[in-house]
Amino acid sequence: MRETDFVSGFAKGLKVIEAFGETRQRLTIAEASKLTGLDRATVRRSLLTLSELGYAVYDGKFFTLTPKVLRLGHAYLAATPLPIIIQPHLDLLSERAGQNASASVLDGTEVVYIARASQRRVMSINLTPGSRLPAFCASMGRVLLSALPESEARAVLERTDLKANTPNTKTDPEELMAEFRRVRGQGYAVIDQELEIGLCSIAVPVENDRGQTVAAINIGAPAAYVAAAEMTERFLPLLKETQKALRLVLP
Amino acid sequence: MRETDFVSGFAKGLKVIEAFGETRQRLTIAEASKLTGLDRATVRRSLLTLSELGYAVYDGKFFTLTPKVLRLGHAYLAATPLPIIIQPHLDLLSERAGQNASASVLDGTEVVYIARASQRRVMSINLTPGSRLPAFCASMGRVLLSALPESEARAVLERTDLKANTPNTKTDPEELMAEFRRVRGQGYAVIDQELEIGLCSIAVPVENDRGQTVAAINIGAPAAYVAAAEMTERFLPLLKETQKALRLVLP
DNA sequence: CTCATTTTGTGCGATATATGAACAAATGTC
DNA sequence: GACATTTGTTCATATATCGCACAAAATGAG
Numbered sequence: 001m002r003e004t005d006f007v008s009g010f011a012k013g014l015k016v017i018e019a020f021g022e023t024r025q026r027l028t029i030a031e032a033s034k035l036t037g038l039d040r041a042t043v044r045r046s047l048l049t050l051s052e053l054g055y056a057v058y059d060g061k062f063f064t065l066t067p068k069v070l071r072l073g074h075a076y077l078a079a080t081p082l083p084i085i086i087q088p089h090l091d092l093l094s095e096r097a098g099q100n101a102s103a104s105v106l107d108g109t110e111v112v113y114i115a116r117a118s119q120r121r122v123m124s125i126n127l128t129p130g131s132r133l134p135a136f137c138a139s140m141g142r143v144l145l146s147a148l149p150e151s152e153a154r155a156v157l158e159r160t161d162l163k164a165n166t167p168n169t170k171t172d173p174e175e176l177m178a179e180f181r182r183v184r185g186q187g188y189a190v191i192d193q194e195l196e197i198g199l200c201s202i203a204v205p206v207e208n209d210r211g212q213t214v215a216a217i218n219i220g221a222p223a224a225y226v227a228a229a230e231m232t233e234r235f236l237p238l239l240k241e242t243q244k245a246l247r248l249v250l251p
Numbered sequence: 252m253r254e255t256d257f258v259s260g261f262a263k264g265l266k267v268i269e270a271f272g273e274t275r276q277r278l279t280i281a282e283a284s285k286l287t288g289l290d291r292a293t294v295r296r297s298l299l300t301l302s303e304l305g306y307a308v309y310d311g312k313f314f315t316l317t318p319k320v321l322r323l324g325h326a327y328l329a330a331t332p333l334p335i336i337i338q339p340h341l342d343l344l345s346e347r348a349g350q351n352a353s354a355s356v357l358d359g360t361e362v363v364y365i366a367r368a369s370q371r372r373v374m375s376i377n378l379t380p381g382s383r384l385p386a387f388c389a390s391m392g393r394v395l396l397s398a399l400p401e402s403e404a405r406a407v408l409e410r411t412d413l414k415a416n417t418p419n420t421k422t423d424p425e426e427l428m429a430e431f432r433r434v435r436g437q438g439y440a441v442i443d444q445e446l447e448i449g450l451c452s453i454a455v456p457v458e459n460d461r462g463q464t465v466a467a468i469n470i471g472a473p474a475a476y477v478a479a480a481e482m483t484e485r486f487l488p489l490l491k492e493t494q495k496a497l498r499l500v501l502p
Numbered sequence: 503c504t505c506a507t508t509t510t511g512t513g514c515g516a517t518a519t520a521t522g523a524a525c526a527a528a529t530g531t532c
Numbered sequence: 533g534a535c536a537t538t539t540g541t542t543c544a545t546a547t548a549t550c551g552c553a554c555a556a557a558a559t560g561a562g
Contacts, residue, residue: 009519068359073320
């Protein structure tokens with residue numbers, strides 16, 4: 001791509017929008033400038049543009065994003081059939097399991113939730129479409145990484161900050177690679193409180209009719225309610241059934 | 252605002268992102284150009300910028316958004332405490348009602364879903380955070396419009412395309428204004444298949460401790476399962492309870 | 503209240519972008 | 533397979549943006 005095929009004003013504006021997610025809902029020009037590393041004058045123009053378009057409001061001191069920015073993310077959810085096709089299956093799965101069910105795809109080193117059906121409140125984590133978790137220690141992340149060629153999975157791990165969220169978190173790259181091979185072989189991944197103490201989950205890949213993994217679905221349950229060892233017998237059949245139904249309807 | 256305080260390259264890029272939501276997941280440069288009304292060369296530069304930043308991928312023919320664009324919408328969801336505070340209450344409400352519960356805010360003439368808890372699949376509508384419905388014929392929309400000064404509510408109606416979704420849809424502005432007054436008086440809104448045949452819903456405002464309406468929550472149920480007349484006695488107490496709990500925790 | 507510090511707003515030259523036409527490549531039609 | 537159409541890309545140049553430096557305003561400490 002040539003230098004002149006890049007619209008830096010657009011790129012800078014997107015960076016400004018993302019600056020809001022990292023901290024508070026209200027940002028001053030100077031704060032946004034610090035967060036993005038962009039010049040104050042540039043940030044100011046971007047924020048005024050957002051206000052002019054209705055994506056933000058300005059009270060003379062603070063800028064605040066409006067719900068209109070959801071249109072941007074929703075452009076993906078609405079344009080991609082995946083979340084829309086998966087949602088009803090997820091609702092049914094969640095109802096039958098009596099636990100929360102979610103679907104996600106891989107974006108770099110993270111899993112991104114694209115749909116969720118809730119039965120009971122999750123632990124401390126609040127997950128909505130668009131939420132992100134590190135892939136290496138999430139059940140759906142394990143499944144999605146297992147679907148990659150080994151070299152790519154290893155490359156993702158190398159780019160990941162492998163910090164332990166709980167004493168259970170596996171952080172050794174070789175141990176994780178071995179885990180990916182096991183997951184690939186058995187067709188599912190179980191996480192026993194590696195992300196958060198008290199939370200277990202089990203995930204399977206969602207494949208299209210050509211056998212390509214396009215997403216992952218999971219069921220999460222409190223460890224106090226379902227021990228990790230029971231996850232497989234209680235939920236794997238339900239997950240497999242959903243997986244099978246999806247294989248027939250996905251393009 | 253001065254002319255030079257507007258970054259048109261940024262505004263055009265945002266328009267390009269939104270073009271995806273309206274149609275398909277894959278757009279060619281020419282298609283995006285038609286949808287946005289922007290010059291092909293300009294659209295191409297925006298799309299190449301998106302690809303360079305990882306918000307889109309280009310296969311030489313089609314551009315496709317990646318899950319990374321969810322970060323943009325998520326900047327709002329993550330930065331705004333509202334969805335995060337409401338979600339657990341919604342989960343509980345949905346579980347106790349045995350029906351779907353949702354929360355939304357007003358954006359112009361539309362309600363935007365900011366959270367949802369599902370128990371059973373909805374009718375034909377698939378709603379996720381970021382989904383939009385016309386405010387005038389949705390229960391949460393009625394509640395949110397009722398909270399506005401009459402002149403503003405009327406102004407919104409004037410800007411709205413008041414088309415009937417079903418034979419039940421109220422489309423007369425005066426009838427709607429009268430309905431808003433009734434809703435304001437009784438503190439809740441009931442919709443009987445005005446949005447979709449077979450779907451009833453009831454909504455109440457979510458107020459902060461200063462009495463300002465900051466969102467609305469609702470319960471939707473199939474008309475075959477719960478007649479409109481029963482909605483109030485079955486679900487209003489649960490909604491009121493959630494409303495009361497939220498009033499204490501909202502800033 | 504005053505001074506120091508921080509934050510916001512503005513003018514300007516250097517630099518980057520948008521535009522529309524022209525061309526090349528691909529696609530569709532008969 | 534030849535023609536007509538659509539699409540993608542490039543280019544020159546008029547125009548708009550960027551980031552700096554400075555001015556103005558707000559904030560805060562003493």
